[in-house]
Amino acid sequence: MTTTQAPVAPAQQNTSTDITVEVVYRGIFQKTLAQRICRGVVLAARKSGHPGTAFARYGDSPERNGVPAKQFAVVAADDTQLEASMARYEPSVVDVTVAVDDTLVKGVESWAWYGRQPIWKPTKADGFVIVTSDKSPDEVLAQTDKAERPYTLAIVPGGASFAGLWVYKDDHTDWRVLGAIAKVAPEWLPLQQVKALVREQTKDETAVASVQFGHDATVFRPVAVGEGTSGHEVLQFEKPGWTTMRPGIVVDARKPGERNPFYKKYGARTQRPVVNFDTCIKCTMCWLDCPDECFEVTPTGHYEVVYEACIGCGICAQVCPVKDCIVMVDELKFDENQDKWQLWQKDRAAYNAWFEQKSGVSAEPKSKAAAAATGGDD
Numbered sequence: 001m002t003t004t005q006a007p008v009a010p011a012q013q014n015t016s017t018d019i020t021v022e023v024v025y026r027g028i029f030q031k032t033l034a035q036r037i038c039r040g041v042v043l044a045a046r047k048s049g050h051p052g053t054a055f056a057r058y059g060d061s062p063e064r065n066g067v068p069a070k071q072f073a074v075v076a077a078d079d080t081q082l083e084a085s086m087a088r089y090e091p092s093v094v095d096v097t098v099a100v101d102d103t104l105v106k107g108v109e110s111w112a113w114y115g116r117q118p119i120w121k122p123t124k125a126d127g128f129v130i131v132t133s134d135k136s137p138d139e140v141l142a143q144t145d146k147a148e149r150p151y152t153l154a155i156v157p158g159g160a161s162f163a164g165l166w167v168y169k170d171d172h173t174d175w176r177v178l179g180a181i182a183k184v185a186p187e188w189l190p191l192q193q194v195k196a197l198v199r200e201q202t203k204d205e206t207a208v209a210s211v212q213f214g215h216d217a218t219v220f221r222p223v224a225v226g227e228g229t230s231g232h233e234v235l236q237f238e239k240p241g242w243t244t245m246r247p248g249i250v251v252d253a254r255k256p257g258e259r260n261p262f263y264k265k266y267g268a269r270t271q272r273p274v275v276n277f278d279t280c281i282k283c284t285m286c287w288l289d290c291p292d293e294c295f296e297v298t299p300t301g302h303y304e305v306v307y308e309a310c311i312g313c314g315i316c317a318q319v320c321p322v323k324d325c326i327v328m329v330d331e332l333k334f335d336e337n338q339d340k341w342q343l344w345q346k347d348r349a350a351y352n353a354w355f356e357q358k359s360g361v362s363a364e365p366k367s368k369a370a371a372a373a374t375g376g377d378d
């Protein structure tokens with residue numbers, strides 16, 4: 001069921017003394033965006049007399065490109081409550097989780113811990129998971145881990161924003177998300193206060209309109225226990241206790257050609273490359289230029305992507321000289337990480353149908369010589 005009716009916000013359900021919002025984002029690319037959202041929550045709440053603070057998770061610093069990271073905003077009824085809330089190193093339970101890239105719903109594997117966590121892991125029962133997405137709530141839910149507690153999924157229209165790399169070029173994702181937070185937690189963040197704050201900060205009525213748009217256009221989808229997917233890999237590891245640790249701090253190096261079994265890098269991906277083996281001219285460029293050494297040489301001399309290792313940087317697609325031979329595709333279109341050359345070997349028609357369905361481009365083999373000679377513009 002999809003509804004635009006506002007469910008009861010967390011702050012209205014009990015006499016809550018504080019509210020915690022976490023913003024899950026892609027490391028470095030979205031850091032400034034996450035900061036702006038968390039600061040906006042705190043500054044808007046202050047307008048209502050509620051003290052608050054914004055902070056990043058210590059374990060996520062230094063960040064890595066694309067790797068999931070978190071920042072938090074805590075707002076309390078008074079200074080004493082805020083101090084009590086801040087005694088925690090990292091909130092283990094939050095009222096609202098915000099994901100500013102919808103592919104994060106496939107699970108969050110930070111470099112700072114072992115394993116993959118569902119996006120809703122710290123979200124309290126009957127809390128909210130706000131996701132920026134251009135997809136429907138049901139499409140997003142189909143890629144979200146099966147719920148263990150009821151919550152409300154809230155979709156804010158918009159794609160993944162990379163406005164905040166080094167210089168922040170505001171695309172209003174921050175303002176739309178603040179509007180959505182005002183919708184789910186009006187007791188703490190009244191819409192008018194958020195708009196007043198944004199008006200003060202930007203002197204830009206289009207930014208204020210984006211707050212209103214985020215508020216009005218956010219769609220709610222109540223999620224019951226058991227809804228979602230159980231298709232994602234379970235990635236939990238036994239950590240050594242003090243009795244089994246070796247003396248000193250010993251970190252085993254990986255052997256040449258071996259990949260780290262404890263850290264699967266696919267959680268860093270917003271897009272993944274798909275390869276048209278029929279048009280590949282075996283030039284080796286992708287293999288040479290991939291910064292994470294993700295390509296394996298196949299017995300036919302083609303290069304296949306190891307999807308467990310690919311971080312989705314897109315360099316292979318940029319260096320490939322053949323047009324549409326490597327296409328970057330939205331990560332939410334996939335529900336597995338199997339390497340694909342074997343399928344192409346076994347059943348080319350089936351592979352090419354898969355390639356076309358995922359990439360949206362034709363898999364029809366072109367003249368390899370023509371493609372190479374024209375730089376792919378045939």
Ligand code: SF4
Pocket residue numbers: 272273289290291292293294295305309310311312313314315316317
């Ligand atoms: S997108 Fe391409 S270049 Fe980047 S990590 Fe993946 S396979 Fe390597």
Ligand code: SF4
Pocket residue numbers: 275279280281282283284285286287303316319320321322325326
């Ligand atoms: S860069 Fe493109 S053409 Fe060259 S080997 Fe890789 S996939 Fe094939």
